[in-house]
Amino acid sequence: MKILVTGSNGQLGSELINRLNDSEKKQGNLPVSLINSEVLGVDVDFLDITDEVKVRELLLNGRFDCIINCAAFTNVDKAEESIEQATAVNTTAPGFLARVAAETGAKFVHISTDYVFSGEGDTPFKENDPGSPNTVYGKTKLTGEELVSSNNPDSLIVRSAWLYGYRGKNFVKTIVNLAKERDTLTVVDDQFGNPTNAADLAQRILMLISIGANGIYHCTNSGICSWYEFAKEIVGLSKLNTKVVPCTTEEFPRPAKRPKFSALDNSKLEKAVGIKMRSWQEAIKEYLENADRFTD
Ligand SMILES: NC(=O)c1ccc[n+]([C@@H]2O[C@H](COP(=O)([O-])OP(=O)(O)OC[C@H]3O[C@@H](n4cnc5c(N)ncnc54)[C@H](OP(=O)(O)O)[C@@H]3O)[C@@H](O)[C@H]2O)c1
Numbered sequence: 001m002k003i004l005v006t007g008s009n010g011q012l013g014s015e016l017i018n019r020l021n022d023s024e025k026k027q028g029n030l031p032v033s034l035i036n037s038e039v040l041g042v043d044v045d046f047l048d049i050t051d052e053v054k055v056r057e058l059l060l061n062g063r064f065d066c067i068i069n070c071a072a073f074t075n076v077d078k079a080e081e082s083i084e085q086a087t088a089v090n091t092t093a094p095g096f097l098a099r100v101a102a103e104t105g106a107k108f109v110h111i112s113t114d115y116v117f118s119g120e121g122d123t124p125f126k127e128n129d130p131g132s133p134n135t136v137y138g139k140t141k142l143t144g145e146e147l148v149s150s151n152n153p154d155s156l157i158v159r160s161a162w163l164y165g166y167r168g169k170n171f172v173k174t175i176v177n178l179a180k181e182r183d184t185l186t187v188v189d190d191q192f193g194n195p196t197n198a199a200d201l202a203q204r205i206l207m208l209i210s211i212g213a214n215g216i217y218h219c220t221n222s223g224i225c226s227w228y229e230f231a232k233e234i235v236g237l238s239k240l241n242t243k244v245v246p247c248t249t250e251e252f253p254r255p256a257k258r259p260k261f262s263a264l265d266n267s268k269l270e271k272a273v274g275i276k277m278r279s280w281q282e283a284i285k286e287y288l289e290n291a292d293r294f295t296d
Helices: 011-020 022-026 052-062 083-104 136-151 171-181 198-210 227-237 267-273 280-289
Strands: 002-006 038-042 066-069 107-113 156-160 184-188 215-218 243-247
Touching: 002 011, 002 052, 011 038, 011 198, 052 083, 066 083, 066 198, 083 107, 083 136, 107 136, 107 198, 136 156, 156 198, 171 184, 171 227, 171 280, 184 227, 198 267, 215 267, 227 243, 227 280
Parallel strands: 002 038, 002 066, 066 107, 107 156, 156 215, 184 243
Antiparallel strands: none
16 A cells, blocks of 8 residues: 655654654554555655645645645644635645545545534533534634545544654653753643543554544543643652642633533544453553653
């Protein structure tokens, strides 16, 4: 199978490339149907996904069997003031990619987010629960999903949450770095979700591709926590003595209004692939044991 991964320098894109490369294949981490895959990873410097001429040229010439779109405008606060750019990257471009993928006969895989939900309630969201985002980021991702589905009904859309990988910036690295400098960290304790290791998400995306899945799937590590609980676990596992103190959303205002509760229900995914997602505690433990792999 010939696979194109966009946004390949990002947290998820780089994990997908790692998993599809030779050394990972030898470890038997890939579904059998993907073992001899040829993978091309591209990021914004090579393929800006908003450049329709270049996208069409690459997709027509590349003869890909599968396109996994990991490129996104992911700065949630910045999106509030960059609506046009966030819309171009998170809505228009995925819709165009999906359409051209359909024209070329390639499977299209798109990644989305828990932020498509407003975050009211206390029950994990299922795939068909209606989206009602509070933020520009969430709105552009939801309209992106809708455009992808209408332009290419065979697309696979995987929603995840609170992602951390070895490459790029994320909450885990921020907490580790701050905890090395400060005696006390104050972290929001009234927003709940599912921390998710990008490597676990990458593995499940490849499994879904291998079984020919389409439609929307939720994929996060299992279990729910607040950012405060997550930070406490990170500091404890990193053997740092920093005190972690809970605070409310009101005490830590941000430009984009975060969902209070945006946990996702993984049962559709777990039934489809026959394996449960490991807990967020197991996933963060393994991640921090390999902190020497951190890159900016
Ligand atoms: N991060 C999370 O907590 C989270 C949670 C749920 C879902 N998701 C979704 O998961 C997917 C992957 O997220 P991630 O955390 O891996 O994101 P990421 O680390 O920010 O990676 C996104 C990549 O896309 C690139 N990019 C931005 N604009 C582009 C453009 N116009 N053309 C091509 N590439 C472009 C970025 O380059 P630059 O860095 O140079 O901008 C970056 O390398 C996204 O769809 C995101 O919405 C993320």
